[in-house]
Amino acid sequence: MEFGERIVALATKVENQSEAIATEEATKNAFVMPFISTVLGYDVFDPLEVVPEFTADVGTKKGEKVDYAIMRDGEVQILIECKPSRGALRIEHASQLFRYFAVTNARLAVLTNGVVWQFFTDLDAPNRMDDKPFLVLDLLDVDETLIPEIQKLSKSSFDLDSIINAAEELKYVGAIKREIAAQFREPTDEWVKFFTSRVYDGSFTQRVREQFTGLVAKATGQFLTESVNDRLKTALGAGVRVDDDASDPVTSEPITNADLSRDTEIETTLEEIEAYQIVKAIACSIVKPQRVTQRDSKSYFAVLLDDNNRKPIARLHFNTKQKYVGLLDSEKVETRHPIATIDEIYAHADEIRAAVERYA
Known part of the structure; x- marks a missing residue:
């Protein structure tokens, strides 16, 4: 399994099990140790590689422990401090990392709740751990650019x-990327004023602020969607393909010229891509990620195995007010399940995996 695939597999596990993990010890066993062993490749049972409950007395602080120390050639290289997966990480949680960073040879420190992994070093001052991480990995929203x-x-x-x-x-x-993302979700007054001043000549009054807050949020959202669509069209050869499965038991009517004409107007939405990524993450517990592909059509967005329209994993019906995820049985008869948000796709993870297993 490739390195990126190991991260995807663990991310799927985190998504499926995070609600059942309530304590710090459970977080270590379910998420942290698999990250150290399965993803990074260290033997968690070899004290020459991984030391649990690592102790290094610091001044008057005696017997304090860091959850894990990763060793290489007899030297501490990475310190890891863990917190429960249900809690948000705060810099206050890293007090022991700060102290241990100064008295060991470690140049890297990690604060994690098993879901979010914050990586620190000493950019601001030698041998003093920075207050802010240089890299943040969120297993519920993996940034693929960080994998290398x-x-x-x-x-x-x-x-x-x-x-x-x-x-x-x-x-x-x-x-910067996290700040941009935050502004896209909920623009601040400074962000709204910045764009308003470039398109509106009047004074930035309270009424104008209220009016343009909604307009800026709408414009940035549309810009993001259009950018994603443009990239998809470039990367996927126009980004759309007509699903030509003649054996489809649900859409058995013959294809007409009008149907073909409509399919030239297909627009793949950001929500469809996000839902596709969820289905893909679930399927990747069975097969390699590159085997899970997509095809968009006017009637539905198909998720396929091996880019084969005779191996449908799921169908996303997102073109109406009520959204559905369509799942097919062994006879390829589709059942549509209504969903309110794309996160509800995870409730059908077992059926998605079953479909993949039938073909794989």
Whole structure:
């Protein structure tokens, strides 16, 4: 299994099990140890590689422990502090990491709740852990651009110099991306005023602020959707393909010229792509990610195995007010399940996996 596939597999596990994990110990067993062993490739049962409950007395602080220390050549390389998966991470949780970072040879420290992984180093001052992470991995929303950097932490590809050299750029690029994402979700007054001043000549009064807050949010959302669609069309060869499954038991009417004409107007939406990624993440517990593909049509968005329209995994019916996820049985008879949000697709994970297993 490739490195990126191992992250996807763990991300799927986190998505499926996070609600059942209530304690810090459960978080370690279910998410943290698999990340160290399955993703990074270290033997969690070999004390020469991974030391649990690592102790290094610091001044008057005696007997304090960091949850894990990853070792190489007898030296501490990475310190890991864990918190329960249901709680949000705060810098206050890293007090022991700060102290241990100063008295060990570690250049990397990790604060995690098993879902979000924050990676720290000492960019601001030598041998003093920074207050802000240089890299943040969220297993519920994996940024694929970070995967090559995380791979540098793995046992087989460990490259400390490369990690440290890239840390400053990663820190600020990541922080800017998160700030942009926050503005897209809920624009601040400064963000609204910035764009309003470039398109509106009047004074920025309270009434104008209220009017343009909604307009800026709408415009940025549409811009993001259009950008995704343009990239899909480029990357996927126009981004749309007509599903030509003649054996489809649900749409048995013959295809007409009018149908073909309508299909030239297909627009793949951001919501369809997000739903496709959810189905793909579920399917990747059975098969490699590259085997799960998509085809959009006027009537529905199809998720397929091996780009074969005779191997449908799911169909997304998102073109009406009520959204449905269509699942097919062994006879390829489709049952449509209404959903209010795309997250509800996870409730049908077992059926999706069953469909993949039938073909795989």
